[in-house]
Each structure stands twice: as C-alpha cells, then as structure tokens.
Amino acid sequence: MNKIWSILVLIGIFISILTGSTEELGSIIINSATDAFQIFLKLALLILFWNGIFQIAIASGLIKNITRLLKKPLAFLFPSIDKDSLCMEYICSNLVANMLGLGAAATPLGLKAFQLLQEENNKETPSPAMITFVLLNISTLTFFPTTIISLRSMYQGKTSISLIFLMILVTSIATIFTLTLDRILYFITLRKKK
C-alpha cells in the first residue's frame, strides 16, 4: 500500500508540473480533507447501521439456522473436514454470513475457522482445505451486497432487481472460476507428489 500511495502522489504531482496545472492541484489537495470527511461520514454511518442489523441476525440465531441448511452442500467442498466438527460449523457460518452480505460479522467467524483448520493441518504449509476456504472468502458469494446497495441509494440512485441479479451473476461466476482453478491446481500438485 505504501508503494502504491507514494507512486500515485509522485506521478500526480509530476504530471501536474508538466501540464502546468499545479495551481488547481493545490486547492484540490487542500480540499481533500473535507472531501475525505464527507465520504467517511457516509461510510461510517452505513457501517454503524448495518452492524446493528447484523447483530440482530446473529443474536436471533438466523445465521445458525441457515448454516444448518447449507451444511451438506458445503461439506462437499471440504472433503477432508469432518462434517459435524466445530471447524465445519465455523466454516459454514462464515460463508453464510458472507452470502447474506454481513461482511463485518463474517470475518471473526472466518478467522476462528482458519485457526481450527490449521490445528488439523499442523504443518508449515497450508492444507488444500485452508486454501479453498480463503479463496471462497476472496470470491465472496454474496446474495445481498448491503453496503453497495446502501451507498447507491445515498447517491440518489436506484438499484433495480436486475442490477442485483447481475451482481449475483458476477460473484457466482467469480466463485465458480475460483473453485475450478483451485481444484485443477490441487490435482496437479497431487500428481507431482506421486
């Protein structure tokens, strides 16, 4: 992040000297703080509000209930993990929280699951299940992207059902892509070992 930040600032200032727009840039730099505060306020209030709602979903056991439903199909992705173990429980609730768009609630669950995966693995290199799990967290299959939808309405935009459908389509394609590539790489490494 440090490198990217420095490069952006340096290139920006350098080009503005070349194009002779430093005066304009000066006022923009000064206004950055106000700009940042306005966006921060929007984002911060959104996060506060949604975390409140998420806490209701956690406390009422909604996540646990959906987790129970999805346990079987998800267990298929982690053949090496015992279906009824605590580890599987955490993996599933993490993925369910992601699906519901409860990103903030998903992370602590995910970290716990990852720790338990490592206890079973007990090596210096990640097990296939650990890799699959992190990759699923990267592609994040989300059926209800709360922050994005809220941000759109803050900018007076409409979020039609078809746009949400497109978002689900994109994240599903990403998830399928990740899982396929992960499986292919997994089998390649298995062969190499033989």
Place this chain on the structure above:
Amino acid sequence: MQIVVFYILCIVLFAIWKKVNAYEAFLTGVENSFKTILTIFPNILAIIFAINVFLHSGIMELLSNFLSKINIIPEIIMQCILKPISWSSSLLMMSKVFETYGVDSKLGALSTLIQGGSDTTIYIVALYFSSIKMKKTGHTIWVGILTDITTFIVSYLLIKLL
C-alpha cells in the same frame, strides 16, 4: 429500495419470532463497530489525498483519449487496481464514479458490479495467513488475483452487452 426494507423486515421478524431482544442486539452491534470506524478514517484521508492528486494532475486528459475507445474511464481503472488491495479505497473510487457520472449511468453500474464481484484479495490473504503466523500461502494469491481479473472482464462484458 424495497429490497432493503424486505431484508430488514425478515431479520427483525425472525428476531421477534425467536423472542430475542432485537433492540439490545442492535445497540451492541453499533457499539462494537465504533472502533472499526475510527481506524478507517486515517486510511480514507490518505487515499482520498493520493487519488485526488492523481486524478486532477492532468493525467485524465492524457489517458481519456485512449480509454474512450473502449468506453472506460480512468476512475474505473483505478478502482480495478485498488480493488485487490484495499476495500475502502476501491469503494471510494466507486463513489467518485457515482458523483461524476451518476449512479444510474452505465459507468455507475459497471463500477457497482466490479465492487460487488470479489473481495480484497491481498488484504484477505494477509489477514488470514498472518492470523496463524503462516508464511507460505500456496496458490491463494495467484488464484485470487485471477479471480479479480475475471470479475473485471465479466462485469465489463455484461455492461457492454446489455
């Protein structure tokens, strides 16, 4: 917007059905996230400063000639570059696109799809693997970055086709 209402209704109704104190839970959730919020402000300020300097340096004029051929704007390119590294900064780029080109424009929709497609690869890999102090990450980073690139391409094609 009705979807948000419906979604919240489901969560609240479920809580009432389970006889959970929804009000208390809401307060706890808000209270717990105060800390997170304070940590993101320095980050946002730093990023906004860098993005503003970069976008207003005149590079836009230089790039936009080239980019207009494929109907992409520099903001979207920046969003794609920042996406795997920092969630809040790519979200900021998305709000910049909303501000400049309108939320309901095609570019606004493209930006939305890119943001929703996948998560912050490098940040997530760092977060998970450092939590158990493991240095080797297998093929996670590469597959993750490829996933990000796939979502960019798929989003672009979808918006272009529709």
